[in-house]
Amino acid sequence: MNTVTANTVKGIQADIANGKRTLKAIAAECRMFEQQVSDDESKAVFARLSDCTSRAQFAAVIASL
Numbered sequence: 001m002n003t004v005t006a007n008t009v010k011g012i013q014a015d016i017a018n019g020k021r022t023l024k025a026i027a028a029e030c031r032m033f034e035q036q037v038s039d040d041e042s043k044a045v046f047a048r049l050s051d052c053t054s055r056a057q058f059a060a061v062i063a064s065l
Contacts, residue, residue: 001065005042008033009062012049016058027052 001009012030015021027050034046045065052058 001041001045002039005037005045009045009049009065012058013062016055023053023055023058026058 012026015026016023030046030050030052034043034050037043037046048061049058052061
């Protein structure tokens with residue numbers, strides 16, 4: 001995973017931990033990131049994150065990276 005994607009995932013993880021934004025909004029942002037990135041690995045990461053609907057799912061996907 002490239003540095004930009006890794007930092008973005010860390011930011012997403014921080015947003016989830018802070019709880020100031022809804023999980024639905026975070027997933028929608030991941031869909032937007034998926035459309036903007038150019039490499040397939042990053043697209044796959046953001047696609048997996050955009051399908052998450054609970055904190056546990058987000059945590060499991062992030063832990064698997």
